Amino acid sequence: MTTKMREIRLKSRPVGLPVAENFELAEVALPAPAQGEVLVRNLWMSVDPYMRGRMYDRPSYAPPFQLGEPLQGGAIGRVEQSNHPDFATGDLVESMNGWREGFVSIGGALQKLPNENVPPQAYLGVLGMPGLTAYSGLARIGEPKPGDTVFVSGAAGAVGAAVCQIARLRGCRVVASAGSDAKLSWLRSVGVDAGVNYKTCGNLLEAVRAAAPNGIDIYFDNVGGDHLEVALELARPFARFIECGMISAYNDTELKPGPRNIIYVVGKSLKMQGFIVTNYWDMRDQFRVEMTQWIKDGKMKWEETVENGIENAPKAFLGLFSGVNSGKMLVKLG
């Protein structure tokens, strides 16, 4: 007895900006789960900017995706058949087996969702990896103090939007950069103090300076490039730069010049620190408790941009690089 499921495979490695032709849809026949295994049908899958890095054939913190193999990523599914004592039909589970409609897995690779009154896909966003990225990076590298000015680039993305709201909850003033007025309007509705539309503002430095006239104490970087140079220019002494991502460079086919004012790191005693979310895995339990409470108290909001069907997963992923998403970009599978 097999079950047919579709999946997205990496057909060719992108050169520069990924295109639809780098992906292919395939159908596989899943066997019935053996002893200790579980058959899961995915309801939601995540697409995230970091996945671009795994499409290069080079060593990094995660191994490269393999050509002809299904991609991987966060997913929320429902147990359809279980031969594992810890899982029952109907259980909602989290896995790294995204980019496919379903899968058979050993139970140990799955995690049951907590029994909280939140939509399951939140565990791919504000309560999942992007949320923990925001929460832990801000805490461990940013060390926010009440009154600090926090500048966030890519502020309307899944990570950025969480950073903005957590920083507000920590008593900070938040200046957000995003690529549309609609995104900025939403960010203001959740408490962001000032916003810059980097696509229409003209001189980015002067626009951010106007929004942060006393300078920046913390920069949460999702973008790199010009935004990083502007943040260096406006940084106050002892500012902390949380280097979470540099989406502006993920598709570069050649090396671009770095920030021309990197010397400010010395004179202003800046700290610029990169991280990946697994560095701060020890904060996960604390994060889930505090974030869940914020959600229940109405203190944490999020947006979702949803594509439907596994066949549209590449489109969802490609949309990250043109910023079509507001908030968490998801693919609904079930």
Added chain:
Amino acid sequence: MTTKMREIRLKSRPVGLPVAENFELAEVALPAPAQGEVLVRNLWMSVDPYMRGRMYDRPSYAPPFQLGEPLQGGAIGRVEQSNHPDFATGDLVESMNGWREGFVSIGGALQKLPNENVPPQAYLGVLGMPGLTAYSGLARIGEPKPGDTVFVSGAAGAVGAAVCQIARLRGCRVVASAGSDAKLSWLRSVGVDAGVNYKTCGNLLEAVRAAAPNGIDIYFDNVGGDHLEVALELARPFARFIECGMISAYNDTELKPGPRNIIYVVGKSLKMQGFIVTNYWDMRDQFRVEMTQWIKDGKMKWEETVENGIENAPKAFLGLFSGVNSGKMLVKLG
């Protein structure tokens, strides 16, 4: 009763590399010290790369030098007349009143040298600001562990040479970059494991890679520019970059592109942190005790490059930017 002393004043602000014409020698008549004051004749003065920054007319961590006024910097002098109860004729004192043969000061601005059996000018070098810079930056930002590979640029300078030896004393493997084979030979004589002559090595990346085949855990940056880019390339995950200085950029008249591989800060979870020595002033007592002991035990060596006479102070300063000095650059005044 006045005493004639000569001093060096800033005549014009350098544009690019400073030249002799930016400085002028002047003679002043010092009054007799009033109550609470001390007349000091300087024996030694320091020239340091950071002084270049104070020649720009812009706000920074130290106020800019003023045109027509004497420059400032570390100096060691001998008390010639005292109207302060804490100082007696003959006392050796440290001050920030360098660039002059002598001065009258309130006693509170002076610090008596400890009574240790070390040459007094060491308090401008290995036991002074450069030594504390090396000691505190390595400890607080570098967090060295035995077995770490430490890459040091500007390794033959006053700060760099101390960093190399402290890192060895902390159990690290040390790779040094300097601008002459003679400097590297001296560095090897004090325990440095591998050296790169950046002026003759050809491809700096490949030369440093050969000297640090397992990558870099700590980079102590005195230079910036190409050295920083190379260190980013060779950094191991979680490497620490101690951003002490970027002498390669101090005389730039226009902004130069930054490191093209700055994105590694994210993927490798690097920490890049700038500092000035006063950030870690709390380590000063501990530093003096430990460094003095190392000197007495023969575990810490240093070189000095000495110019004689206040009239040669500008020449000594200019020499820092072509690297004519091995070790601490000093001007002998008394």
